[in-house]
Amino acid sequence: MKRSQLAAAVAVPLVMALAAGIGGGSRAQAEDLVAYQIVDGAIPKSLTGKPGDPAAGEATAVNRKLGNCLACHSLPIKNQPFPGDLGPDLASVGSSLSEGQLRLRLVDSKKINPDTAMPSFYKVEGLHRVAKAFEGKPILTAQQVEDVVAYLMTLKGN
């Protein structure tokens, strides 16, 4: 039931008419957000039109200023002690979820679970009191999202 509702909810193009005057640089960023479509709980199409780079994706996932995924998840990476456990272990997430499903979970997990603690990594709309330095900017760029998706697709468990 919920699934089909999701499918029907086609994401509106995210070209934002951000109120003029909020942080000069941020506006250009917001306008850069790529439009996407949600189909059956997934975003089937790459945001960049190209496959991502898994090695760059791993670096983005680990970087505390970018994905910071280890704050909440375990990833099968050596020398990264003390991962968080707010979210599930991602060691085999590439076999349990499809590429499109992973993409939606990164872009906007709240479309799947409105109560989730998982940040929406590619969203600038509907946020409250974002710190000035981050206003109008998504956490990850479209390219970084694609890279992380490509990396997650390599995680097939042991």
Next chain:
Amino acid sequence: MRRFAIALAAAGVISVAGAGVAFTETMDWGKYQAGDKRSGYTYAQPETRAMQDDEFENPGFLLMESATAMWSKPEGAAGKSCADCHGDVSSMKGVATRYPVFFKPSGKMMNIEQRINQCRTEQMKAEPWKWESDQLLGMTVLVKYQSEGLPMNVAIDGPAAPFYEKGKAFYYERRGQLDLACSNCHEDHSGQNLRANILSQGMPNGFPTYRLKWQKVGSLHRRFKGCNDQVRAEPYKPGSDEYVDLELFVSHRANGLPVETPSVRN
């Protein structure tokens, strides 16, 4: 040297966290627990708890010593000290369990830091102390310490009610680029690890606290700002109406837990 030892000890603890967390969930935490409510003490590392419990190791006590001297030192144009109006500092027993309170002249809620500065400017005709100054932190620790062990008992009826509602709305409102509310971390995920931090219930009963990360004693409002910064949200100023109302909400949420100032946290 000492920090290194603590880091190593923490690593040891976390490597068995799987078993450890389950164990702490079922453990009887005595006075640090009231029903389902648990003090941050119960989520802290054993070394951190030991440091809090040892009056010679706990830096909060050092700060309190200078505050004790300030208590009876006249300051300001009125030539009065705290002791001139209040007598012995033990007269402050119970105060910390009730604050923040509604303050008629301002028509707003007032916390203990603000009460102290109110006494300084109005009664003593002295300069108010700056937020996060050693003086204001020390005096706040000293006043709260008089209630040590007494259960929090903050009222939210009457004139406090609308301010409580504001604080509650703040607590449940998602904010920042990471779009997280206080409740996402401290209600939905307490006991879980955010990286190497074990999320507590975010209880205020031990503040001001000595944080190992800060290497300093800090106020509850500094902690609020830290939690706002963490989710890349624009913080408010310490002492702002928003943070005082939030303090009212979280203090009422802690009702039943004992005042634990000065605490030590990771």
